[in-house]
Amino acid sequence: xxxxxxxxxxxxxxxxxxxxWIFPGILHGKEIYDTVKxxxxxxxxxxxxxxxxxxxxxxxxxxxxxxxxxxxxxxHSKIGNIVTVRVPIDMIDTIASLPxxxxxxxxxxxxxxxxxxxxxxxxxxxxxxxxxNGSGVIVGIVDDAIDITNPDFKYxxxxxxxxxxxxxxxxxxPSPGPYNYGTEYTKDGIDNGSAxxxxxxxxxxxVAGVAAGSGRNNTAGVPDSAYAGIAYGANxxxxxxxxxxxxxxxxxxxxxxxxxxxxxxxxxxxxxxPCVINVSLSLKSGPRDGTSLIEAAIDSLxxxxxxxxxxxxxxxxxxxx
Numbered sequence: 001x002x003x004x005x006x007x008x009x010x011x012x013x014x015x016x017x018x019x020x021w022i023f024p025g026i027l028h029g030k031e032i033y034d035t036v037k038x039x040x041x042x043x044x045x046x047x048x049x050x051x052x053x054x055x056x057x058x059x060x061x062x063x064x065x066x067x068x069x070x071x072x073x074x075x076h077s078k079i080g081n082i083v084t085v086r087v088p089i090d091m092i093d094t095i096a097s098l099p100x101x102x103x104x105x106x107x108x109x110x111x112x113x114x115x116x117x118x119x120x121x122x123x124x125x126x127x128x129x130x131x132x133n134g135s136g137v138i139v140g141i142v143d144d145a146i147d148i149t150n151p152d153f154k155y156x157x158x159x160x161x162x163x164x165x166x167x168x169x170x171x172x173x174p175s176p177g178p179y180n181y182g183t184e185y186t187k188d189g190i191d192n193g194s195a196x197x198x199x200x201x202x203x204x205x206x207v208a209g210v211a212a213g214s215g216r217n218n219t220a221g222v223p224d225s226a227y228a229g230i231a232y233g234a235n236x237x238x239x240x241x242x243x244x245x246x247x248x249x250x251x252x253x254x255x256x257x258x259x260x261x262x263x264x265x266x267x268x269x270x271x272x273x274p275c276v277i278n279v280s281l282s283l284k285s286g287p288r289d290g291t292s293l294i295e296a297a298i299d300s301l302x303x304x305x306x307x308x309x310x311x312x313x314x315x316x317x318x319x320x321x
Contacts (some may be wrong), residue, residue, distance in 0.1 A: 043285045044106045045243075045253030046089065053089045056107030056255030058082060058293035064100045071095070076179050076255065077262040082297040084255040105293050107255040110281040118210060123230040134231025138163070139212040140264035140277035142257055143204035145197055146238045148190050150205060152213035152229075153236060160190040161212075163235050164267055167197060168242040168256055179259055182242070197240070204240065207280045212236055231276070237264045241281075252281050258294055265301050275305070 047054045061068075061081050068075060068085070073095070077084040084107075087095060096104040118124065127133055146153065146165070153161050163186070166176055170183025185195040214232045215224035225232075239260035241252050261277055268275035286292050290299065 041106075041285070043108050043283075045109045045251070045255070047086075047253075054086050055089050055092065056084060056086045056253045057092070057095065058084060058105040058107060058255065058258070058297070059095070059101050060103035060293055062100050062102055067098045067100045068095070074180060076181075077259045077297070078178070079258075079262060079297040080300045082293050082300070084258050086253075086255060103293060107253050107294075108283045108285055110252040110254055110257060110283050118228070118230050121230070124225075127230075134212060134234030136273065137231060137234045138237055138264070138268050138271070138273050138275040139208075139231050139234040140237045140239070140261070140268070140275055141204060141208045141211060142239045142241050142260035142264070142277065142279045143207050143281065145204050145240045146208050146236075147202075147205040148195055148197055150209075150213075151216040152209055154214075154216070158191045158193075160187055161214075161234075161236050162190055162238055163187050163271070164237045165190065165195065165197065165240075166238070166260065166263055167240045168260070169240060176263060179263070203280070204238065207278060208236060208238065211278050234276075235273070237267055237275075239263060254283060254294055257281060258297055261298060262301060265305055269305060 045056055059068075059082070061083060063081060065075065065083075068083075071091075071094075073085050073087060073091075075083045075085055081102075085095075092104075092106070095101060145167070146162070148160065148162060148165065155161060165185040166182055167185070168182040172183050174184055175182050176184040185197070189195045208229075210229050212231045212234045213227070213229035215226060215228035218224065218227045241260050242256040243252050257279060261279065264275060264277050288295075290296070
């Protein structure tokens with residue numbers, strides 16, 4: 001019996017030694033994931049799809065970008081002295097401690113938040129009263145994808161109302177400068193069928209429909225106006241924002257959202273057109289009183305909009321940016 005007990009003890013001990021030796025290798029990816037999650041709040045938009053997890057940062061710079069450039073950091077949006085970057089997780093402390101960095105905030109997760117329908121906000125009454133339908137205005141949408149084949153977003157066959165579309169997930173050229181990621185499509189590319197885009201989640205299409213759908217895509221045998229969006233006569237610029245994390249989690253990264261807002265405002269400036277931007281996404285953390293870097297950047301961006309009239313941006317609902 002003693003020999004049997006001794007044999008059993010040796011087997012268990014040997015098994016534990018083997019597990020101690022191989023377990024770290026088996027869980028290498030999970031180890032990185034758990035370590036990062038332990039050090040950074042869970043509401044931060046971390047991308048674990050790469051070998052080294054990355055995270056978006058909002059940086060307030062003293063005006064000298066040399067240190068960031070020397071580190072090989074790619075600056076995305078640049079609004080006054082606030083910039084967005086996306087870097088490996090282990091670079092956060094190094095970047096935050098640079099003399100040129102006055103303030104550093106980690107980009108948070110943002111969640112889809114579709115607003116109520118047009119009758120509830122008395123949009124038809126306002127259109128009749130002001131005799132306006134959005135014509136001559138750009139409606140910008142920062143969300144997930146948009147169904148470019150939907151008749152609601154067309155004047156007619158091969159005649160899209162979408163002037164530009166930036167798929168931040170795209171991997172083929174051209175990418176819009178200065179961001180150097182994603183794929184940009186123009187109206188010509190959409191009209192001739194070269195734009196290849198699928199709306200997997202439908203949230204972006206629904207948001208665009210509420211904001212600017214023409215109502216043409218209805219089979220109820222009623223006038224198009226019955227299902228028209230608020231500004232059904234407007235042109236559209238759409239940004240499919242990157243989530244910055246596992247896409248199945250259906251959440252977005254705030255730095256990519258700000259890049260999308262910047263992109264739309266820049267296009268409106270170049271076209272000398274007024275713009276209204278809808279971001280039906282929201283953050284669950286942060287002050288939300290105008291003092292965060294993303295809020296300050298949006299305020300500055302819209303205040304310096306050079307189109308015919310100042311731009312406006314609506315973000316979130318229950319939890320606002």
